[in-house]
Amino acid sequence: MIRLALRLTVAGGREALVRLTVIAAAVTVGVALLLSTLAAIGATRTQNDRNAWLNTGAEFTQSRNARAAGADPLWWLLRADHYDGGLIGRVDVAATGPNAPVPPGLPRLPGPGEYYASPALAELLRATPAGELADRYPGRRAGTIGRSALPGPDSLIVVVGHRPGELAGKEGARRVTTIETRSPSSCNGPNCDVAAGINAEGMALVLSVVALALIFPVLILTGTASRLAAARREQRFAAMRLVGATPGQVSLISTIESAVAAVAGTAAGFALWYALRPLVARADLTGTPFFTGDMSLGVVDVLGIAVGVPVAAAIAARVALRRVRVSPLGVTRRTTPRPPRAWRLIPLALGLGQLWWVIGRVPEGSSGQILAFVPGILLILVGIVLAGPWLTMAGARLLVRCTRRPALLVAGRRLADDPKAGFRAVSGLVLALCVTSTAVGIITAVVAESGVPEDNAAFGSSVVGDYERQFGAGPTRKPPAALPAATRSELVSVPGVHSVMVVRTNPLGIPDPAEPAPPKGERPILAGLVACAELARMPAHNDCPAGAEAAAIPPDFSRFGMQEDRAWPAVWPAVKISPQRLGSLPVSEIMVTTDGSTAAVERVRTLLTAAYPDELPPYTVAEDYAQRWGDIAGYRQLATVVIAISFPIAGCSLAVAVAGGLNERKRPFALLRLSGVPLRTLRRVVLLESAAPLLIVAALAIGMGFLTAQLFLQAQYGYSIRPPGAGYYGLTLAGIVVSLAVIASTLPLLRRITGPETARND
Template structure:
């Protein structure tokens, strides 16, 4: 083992300037892959932390003991931002000492106590009392909630202490939004944990889907990173096989060389991610930014990534060198490997057909449907990556057969000779086409309820609707507002009291404060589609943009690194063509065409596949969806052209001295 490591280290050090450049390209690719992989892992960890921070606000199912407290939940609004209000009361003669202490508090709240989040405390100080503070009978806050009670740093949360007989702790509440932002008083003996409400569960599912959309291209990119200088390594190791090295020794040397480089890249990627966390915390999801600690995945996941990435690179390197192990003489003679089988296309078709057969039922399957969607997304990615080289080889045959000039003929012959290498150059952008197609249908064309900031509703029993409307008018005396009784609520036994307040945010907040308590324990809610649903749709846009940015970062980095690697790997071929009199401009044009032609075909195909996979869950298309597709086409081709331009000086360098030399 020691001899293998020493030999691998010698091969790394003795590769010369170009060998060092290839190793540095591999290290850079692994660093980017590791950093983005940690971002995906950290995002899922952060959403899990948010679910835990949200869980305690929802009354927990009794654990079997005697109830020690009563808990209720309400959601109010100020300046259009939700305020989560948790009402608590200790029960019986036990006093508050026996009741469970809420997260972020030192003791159970006594009647009249008011604990608020730091952001809500600041807002109480800044806004006039008739717009916010008068909603809370305690006046000045009793204490400030700790971070463990909050979903995000800027969240507005209030915990109010009551007596068990107070109306807030006895009156039933209606959740008219369906997003579990309201809960009737319930006896508890502990606080709930985990993802117990709908919204955090939806975010966790979306985070997993986003991770698949990012991680699968990352794994493909990481595997390609292991083969960056495959032609050079093939030649060196084939020579070792020809002088007597066993297949096991060749495999061990290859794995050691790849793992050494990948380990350094993985550490660099972890440091890169750690440095990026302060900037990542500013991404707004769910109405707020992030705690830095939530985005750090923890020591165990970090160690798993730092071990898994070098192992993946090592395995990919070994797979890429199976020609050396089986036929070193063929490598030395530069024989073209056998063509790929059409079974690749059959596998891709089978996955698409299978998804089409079950896609119509996924929405009705609940969590099982979400799991199946994630599985099929991963299979869709992998099948595109599987069929990609086969399609590239087919494109090469068509290109070579229809060529009318030397550049296109060279491009076609290169695609036929090494379709896997050509695919690696465009794979990142092609797989991003799948992401763009999928997300273009997940982008809502319009925000329903976005123009409803001046309206609010109270859902009450049918018999009380008129009385509540009259009471609301009395409280709103002096405030320009219109109060009407609308149609039925969620059933025939309820009615909606609708309040419209022109005059901007300040007038709306004064009206909310005046209406506080008109229905005990219930605050006026925004119209349907303008509360939590509006946040979710906005976050869908933000998440889609984040995934696309990450995907394009992967794609362009992949194109740049693999493009430079391709020039290094083919330097002898380029040198011989130059020696035969081929102009440098022809070589450069051929190099561009062997990238852009497969990109046009595979990028369009993967985009259509993404549209197909997203069709059962389409939120809307409209302008934003069209913009997503246009952005993919423009940025994809611009990125590939830019990455290719960066390799042009390298091409000029490797052909500057066309005289062949032993390598």
């Protein structure tokens, strides 16, 4: 029987060969994508592990205060620098002895006046004028940071050497005797935070989204391919039963036939994955691409796919032949399938109900929200798949009642009789639309709430030196001195700089006008003082009282709008202080407005770094917003990857399903054509049978996607959904148009497969 099964599989004529090729090709694509997803999940963990050393001395580490035997303390200061919107991890170190610990990727610690740079940063230093970047790191480059310390190939990291006295007492500097080796993903709990990388909850969320949004469509594609020509195969096996074949023999033949295609597709899938691995490594799941070598598979992954896919195909083949095993006449005497019931809407309702229940019940940022969101979204995705046939049936019955056109009547009747088959072809695309709508709805709302206001775009390109000492600074810290005249002159002379505003510390005890009055007995937050002439040149919130020379403003003026409970006055209160005294006061904040060009921003940043080397590196207002909402930037990257992959997968599923369905129905179509039905009518029937469920259920999927986004936003941030941009509508329209084009591309086959010979020979 095995020899007969192999002969029927590979020598069953052109039709069998085409069927085998198509199934193998679809399995190849599915396996390659599945392997890529599994490899990306592993690479994400590996990449996150390489951030461990950057968390040396972080709050979540338990070993930060442990004294390593024989180790000399090392002064350690991690700071965030930027270039052209990109993040530069800056680590300042100072050894107190010859046995100080050395970070990974370095042959030794840099001495005073030396630094090590990552390859990407070294290349950037070579390609950028010194005044825009290199002057921030005085001295010479001692070498390049090795790959073992880099999360990704484009990571920008610099380790700068100092004398111990230069770092001692600096805000944020710590004395450590060990370099952290634990992954950031070991940081767990509602209040857990890491200096670099993704903590356990963030990692769980990223991997869950990847699993739900990428593996789900791949499984649909593989399942669609395995059902290719199912009806034709049922008829052939039923004929074998009628001539004496036993159910076991038929099952064995079917299993071998499916396994051959699955094995061939699995082997080709591994080859395709290996060829595409460098391309997949560029996927920006976590904000930085992967090293190609990190895109590797474990033994369990390889064995699971190599064995699991053929086994799953064999099991699916046996399940598909249940009617043949019961009775061979069950195939030839086909009856209308049992219509889907309304219970199919229950999982969808349960998923929405679970997301609604989370609102206000689970603390923000806790692991309980992840446990609620992931099952809820999974229920919604499964619910759409289950509810799709019922909605297709309801829409088809309505279509039949409202029309008398032949094509609409035939298509409507066929969909109403077998809505599962009609919806199966478009299920992948429907899920892609749901996932896209959810991702776009969440990202659009959060970006709108957390980003720089659109009417203050110029405000976002301002460079800020933040030296305010009221929050988190020790009482012995002194504010930095007044801005040197030479530095101000250099700043003003930079091409692209519009104005310079210096916010001074407040010796007068004037409270911050943007903050509510504190409770009795508590110290008020003090305002910053600024010259009205400088404030007037700011792009936003720059009104002083008429005739005033100085005004009281928030000491962190650059963070306008980040605190929702602030009430910002239209005119800032005047302050009576002489210009001479105001100019001599220490600095709280410096804002330099620019035209937003890279050269202007980076030149200003470098000048402020040189003027105040002991302070935190300057940043732009837009970078400050982005850093505070850095997880959203990562999720935006993740959403882009998910959308870019899910739509092509859905298109492949649609093409396979439509082509397979057309081939299975060629005899009924041939009989209709012989009875006088015009070919153009048959083409309309084929188009309507696929387009109707697509349009009917797509509307539900898009609505469910936005509703899911609204429930997530309310539970996580307390926001409301915003209308998406034109890009979303263009993407959705393009997806539907391309899908209709895929369906239309199969219509020319009707003339060839519905000839008289089809009805006569079949």
